[in-house]
Amino acid sequence: MDFLRNLLSRTLGLGREKPEKVLDELTLDGVSRFMQSEKCRNVVCIVGAGISTSAGIPDFRSPGTGLYANLQSYNLPYPEAIFEINYFKQHPEPFFALARELYPGQFKPTVCHYFIRLLKEKGLLLRCYTQNIDTLERVAGLDQEDLVEAHGTFFTSHCLGSSCKKQYTLDWMKEKIFSTVTPKCDKCQSLVKPDIVFFGESLPPRFFTLMQSDFQKVDLLIIMGTSLQVQPFASLVSRVPTNTPRLLINKEKTGQSDPFMSLMGLSTGMDFDSEKAYRDVAWLGECDEGCTALADLLGWKNELEELVKKEHSAIDAKSGQAGEAGASPSPPRAGATASLSTPPAKPGSSTQKESDAGSKAE
Numbered sequence: 001m002d003f004l005r006n007l008l009s010r011t012l013g014l015g016r017e018k019p020e021k022v023l024d025e026l027t028l029d030g031v032s033r034f035m036q037s038e039k040c041r042n043v044v045c046i047v048g049a050g051i052s053t054s055a056g057i058p059d060f061r062s063p064g065t066g067l068y069a070n071l072q073s074y075n076l077p078y079p080e081a082i083f084e085i086n087y088f089k090q091h092p093e094p095f096f097a098l099a100r101e102l103y104p105g106q107f108k109p110t111v112c113h114y115f116i117r118l119l120k121e122k123g124l125l126l127r128c129y130t131q132n133i134d135t136l137e138r139v140a141g142l143d144q145e146d147l148v149e150a151h152g153t154f155f156t157s158h159c160l161g162s163s164c165k166k167q168y169t170l171d172w173m174k175e176k177i178f179s180t181v182t183p184k185c186d187k188c189q190s191l192v193k194p195d196i197v198f199f200g201e202s203l204p205p206r207f208f209t210l211m212q213s214d215f216q217k218v219d220l221l222i223i224m225g226t227s228l229q230v231q232p233f234a235s236l237v238s239r240v241p242t243n244t245p246r247l248l249i250n251k252e253k254t255g256q257s258d259p260f261m262s263l264m265g266l267s268t269g270m271d272f273d274s275e276k277a278y279r280d281v282a283w284l285g286e287c288d289e290g291c292t293a294l295a296d297l298l299g300w301k302n303e304l305e306e307l308v309k310k311e312h313s314a315i316d317a318k319s320g321q322a323g324e325a326g327a328s329p330s331p332p333r334a335g336a337t338a339s340l341s342t343p344p345a346k347p348g349s350s351t352q353k354e355s356d357a358g359s360k361a362e
């Protein structure tokens with residue numbers, strides 16, 4: 001066992017006896033002091049559905065959202081078929097009917113999204129890895145270069161014709177969705193699909209290429225609004241260097257060690273509470289509040305509030321104009337219980353090829 005541990009320690013950087021403690025204290029204050037030091041230059045954010053819930057885009061995988069229960073009218077062979085690429089190619093109508101039902105009334109990013117934008121403006125953001133397909137990171141002012149949209153995005157769509165692949169915009173797709181016409185390519189008449197990752201499709205190549213370089217130079221990892229249940233996204237937390245602090249802002253603790261790996265003395269998962277804890281900090285609560293608290297400690301609180309106010313009124317002004325022109329979709333219906341904030345993943349699908357240690361089993 002010792003041999004194995006030493007080998008893994010040397011080759012993977014796992015289970016080192018005395019990792020350097022970078023944070024002076026395992027609290028949000030400790031993180032904020034580190035962020036203001038010279039040592040913190042590259043921050044990577046990992047975000048999930050929890051950062052969009054306050055924008056009215058709930059995580060449909062949460063218990064009680066009732067998405068699958070609402071699917072009966074679509075005559076699916078089984079509920080998950082609606083997100084399977086092969087089923088979609090034969091029967092696209094249920095997916096688009098669902099997209100119409102759940103389409104957000106407006107795209108208004110949250111405080112948390114704008115906090116990530118501030119990280120960018122301060123020159124600290126190396127990358128934001130998102131599981132969300134709601135495009136709110138882009139709306140908040142992050143560029144494509146700042147983002148890895150691991151589960152794809154509704155922002156663009158592509159023709160499925162193998163020799164065509166023409167790209168379409170969100171506005172084009174929105175118009176098709178609301179006109180109840182199944183989106184067909186105007187060049188070759190093939191089906192057009194939003195660029196979200198369905199079951200049976202691989203994650204974007206960008207995810208795998210940038211992951212290699214980003215996670216070698218990250219100084220601070222901030223994980224927000226994700227229960228880290230979906231692979232390979234969940235394994236990202238164990239890819240950072242052994243000394244890199246990890247801050248979790250989430251409703252509950254997650255990403256803790258796999259019991260089997262801990263037994264072997266390998267600390268790949270998050271460790272907030274044990275006597276060996278040296279770099280992981282959990283701030284439990286709503287993402288917006290966590291970001292506001294951190295911004296406050298960093299002396300950015302006013303700036304963040306001003307940014308949110310300014311951007312939200314710009315969006316309101318724009319949607320007000322669109323509303324007068326009759327072009328905006330209906331506001332979110334009270335009955336809409338779930339939304340497409342993240343595509344699903346399930347065991348055995350191609351979005352789960354990797355199963356690194358440190359991730360929690362479903």
Ligand SMILES: [Zn+2]
Nearest residue numbers: 159164185188
């Ligand atoms: Zn085409």
